[in-house]
Amino acid sequence: MTGLPPLVHPVLPGTQAPRPAAVLIGLHQASVLFGAQPALRGITLQVHRGDRIALVGANGSGKTTLLRLLNGLQLPTSGQRLLPPGGKAPVTAMLFQRPFLLHFSVRRNLQLALWLAGVPAAERAARVDGALQRVGLQAKAALPARSLSGGQQQRLALARAWAVRPDILFLDEPTASLDPSAKREV
Numbered sequence: 001m002t003g004l005p006p007l008v009h010p011v012l013p014g015t016q017a018p019r020p021a022a023v024l025i026g027l028h029q030a031s032v033l034f035g036a037q038p039a040l041r042g043i044t045l046q047v048h049r050g051d052r053i054a055l056v057g058a059n060g061s062g063k064t065t066l067l068r069l070l071n072g073l074q075l076p077t078s079g080q081r082l083l084p085p086g087g088k089a090p091v092t093a094m095l096f097q098r099p100f101l102l103h104f105s106v107r108r109n110l111q112l113a114l115w116l117a118g119v120p121a122a123e124r125a126a127r128v129d130g131a132l133q134r135v136g137l138q139a140k141a142a143l144p145a146r147s148l149s150g151g152q153q154q155r156l157a158l159a160r161a162w163a164v165r166p167d168i169l170f171l172d173e174p175t176a177s178l179d180p181s182a183k184r185e186v
Helices: 063-071 106-116 121-135 150-163 180-185
Strands: 023-034 037-048 078-082 092-095 168-171
Touching: 023 063, 037 063, 063 092, 063 168, 092 150, 106 121, 106 150, 121 150
Parallel strands: 092 168
Antiparallel strands: 023 037, 023 078
């Protein structure tokens, strides 16, 4: 990621400058066009380990496209998506506004995600149990995932993302379509 300007972190009086965190992913002059319509223009940024970044903007302003670009689900029309030195991509997980769940049980949806992420078989059961406990869905483990309420499905999708233990967790309006009770659950 040489040649990109570092992000500036302000140092308050009486404090020490933070140690620079490892760069996980970046974009350099990245643009995305959908036909002739620009969705993103010339975006340059770096995401460091420990960063928490919120994207705020109107509908149609490119927030989802930017998340998909960072996650590698969208290719830039121009510019580059940059990986850390050595080219090893960070482990990522993305929680979409409307989660995609397979026609399996709650438990099996988590197990499959861990298998796809290359988590050793010996670790999977403990990670599944821990993730289900974290989101309060242990009692629903055997139910079909798609039979859950909207808030429970979103919590399952979040548990699936956490279980993978990603370096970067992308959240794309995870509570936008939910009622107030389900929003609190998530």
